[in-house]
Amino acid sequence: MSAEPLQGSLPPDCELSAGYVIRLVALDPTTGARISGVTLSEVSLFVTDLQGNLGYLTPDPLLVPSSEPV
Amino acid sequence: MARDEQIRLPDGAAPTSYEVPNSAEIVPKAITALFDGTSAAATFLPVVEIVSDGGVVMSRTKAESTVAAGGSAEVTFAPFLSTAGASGSGGGGPAQWASLRVVYATPVSVPPFPSASYVIDPMDYDEVFYETSDPSIFSLLNTSHTTGNIDIVLTPGSSDFVCTIQGGVGIEESGGGFASPFNPAGFDVFVGFTYDGLLSSADPNSSAPYIYNGTNAIVTAPQTFWTAAGSPTSPDHIEYVTEYVTLTSAIGGMQPFQLTVANRDSTNPTIDLLYAWLKVTAFPATAWTQETIVPA
Numbered sequence: 001m002s003a004e005p006l007q008g009s010l011p012p013d014c015e016l017s018a019g020y021v022i023r024l025v026a027l028d029p030t031t032g033a034r035i036s037g038v039t040l041s042e043v044s045l046f047v048t049d050l051q052g053n054l055g056y057l058t059p060d061p062l063l064v065p066s067s068e069p070v
Numbered sequence: 071m072a073r074d075e076q077i078r079l080p081d082g083a084a085p086t087s088y089e090v091p092n093s094a095e096i097v098p099k100a101i102t103a104l105f106d107g108t109s110a111a112a113t114f115l116p117v118v119e120i121v122s123d124g125g126v127v128m129s130r131t132k133a134e135s136t137v138a139a140g141g142s143a144e145v146t147f148a149p150f151l152s153t154a155g156a157s158g159s160g161g162g163g164p165a166q167w168a169s170l171r172v173v174y175a176t177p178v179s180v181p182p183f184p185s186a187s188y189v190i191d192p193m194d195y196d197e198v199f200y201e202t203s204d205p206s207i208f209s210l211l212n213t214s215h216t217t218g219n220i221d222i223v224l225t226p227g228s229s230d231f232v233c234t235i236q237g238g239v240g241i242e243e244s245g246g247g248f249a250s251p252f253n254p255a256g257f258d259v260f261v262g263f264t265y266d267g268l269l270s271s272a273d274p275n276s277s278a279p280y281i282y283n284g285t286n287a288i289v290t291a292p293q294t295f296w297t298a299a300g301s302p303t304s305p306d307h308i309e310y311v312t313e314y315v316t317l318t319s320a321i322g323g324m325q326p327f328q329l330t331v332a333n334r335d336s337t338n339p340t341i342d343l344l345y346a347w348l349k350v351t352a353f354p355a356t357a358w359t360q361e362t363i364v365p366a
């Protein structure tokens with residue numbers, strides 16, 4: 001089955017500082033409860049990095065600090 | 071220096087999240103994801119939540135429709151993307167508007183004051199121009215009255231809007247311009263904007279028309295542009311623009327905004343040209359809510 005294309009509106013000009021979280025969830029449309037069994041893939045966040053120090057962040061294990069002293 | 075970045079998150083079971091790292095500050099421009107509901111327990115809504123550093127959900131934005139259990143959806147979230155705001159069902163969306171311009175070019179003779187207030191029948195207009203950004207929200211009713219009003223109507227069911235109204239009137243009289251002063255007893259020329267009462271259960275007086283003046287108060291007479299007796303004074307041509315009038319309550323049901331014109335100038339009883347315009351702008355209330363969700 002092909003994926004249905006959908007869209008939604010984000011709050012405009014929403015500046016998020018350290019500690020804020022962007023979370024993708026699947027919710028029951030009536031109760032708001034989380035629905036189990038939904039998987040997420042191809043998740044991309046396109047953001048403006050206001051401080052210019054974010055860089056490209058990926059879940060690549062290479063980003064995990066080495067236990068060996070450099 | 072600010073720059074645009076792309077952040078990829080790992081595949082896995084929902085929910086998934088990204089926390090803004092120390093000393094960083096970002097503005098989300100778009101979020102895309104494939105929600106695979108092949109094994110979903112029930113119908114679901116793809117949702118993006120923004121959670122504060124204190125763990126409080128600051129914003130919860132949903133996709134425009136649900137996904138059935140077993141289905142999948144490729145969802146894009148971005149500012150102003152949703153089409154749901156037009157129907158007032160949530161999700162924001164741009165403001166919609168309707169404008170009306172009515173021209174009375176045929177000279178009208180007005181009976182001497184104080185015999186009666188003389189209301190120019192709006193149906194006697196020579197030209198009328200009506201436009202709207204969304205005919206599913208606004209419509210023009212100008213055939214249902216024998217006297218009195220031209221209505222811009224907010225479509226029944228178009229709830230969750232906050233409206234502003236702006237209007238103006240221009241007038242020219244024969245005989246060398248306006249008398250000075252005008253009728254000292256009250257209004258000489260006025261255009262009234264009438265807002266026919268809220269139909270929701272929250273309306274404290276739903277059986278009576280509501281009329282809002284320039285200070286957003288509810289009054290019991292037609293909203294008048296010229297409130298001072300004897301004014302304005304003797305120009306040949308007058309144009310007046312109202313302040314914005316804001317209806318601060320979300321509204322539901324059929325809501326006419328009525329345009330009424332009148333002349334009570336006994337000294338110069340003939341109007342050569344009169345035109346009036348009215349613009350109603352409806353902001354989806356949900357969009358306003360979202361715009362307030364900006365962390366300090």
